[in-house]
Amino acid sequence: MTEKEMNTVKMSTLYELRLIFTQGEKNEYTREEILELLDKIATTKD
Numbered sequence: 001m002t003e004k005e006m007n008t009v010k011m012s013t014l015y016e017l018r019l020i021f022t023q024g025e026k027n028e029y030t031r032e033e034i035l036e037l038l039d040k041i042a043t044t045k046d
Helices: 003-023 031-044
Strands: none
Touching: 003 031
């Protein structure tokens, strides 16, 4: 994977996180909730 492709993946992941947080009903998340969301993203990217 080229550096440009890696950057594209990184940016799409960040955007996915942004959508999760902005579309959710909550205004605040605990550390555990954030880690759970990150785990879900990581396991679905495979």
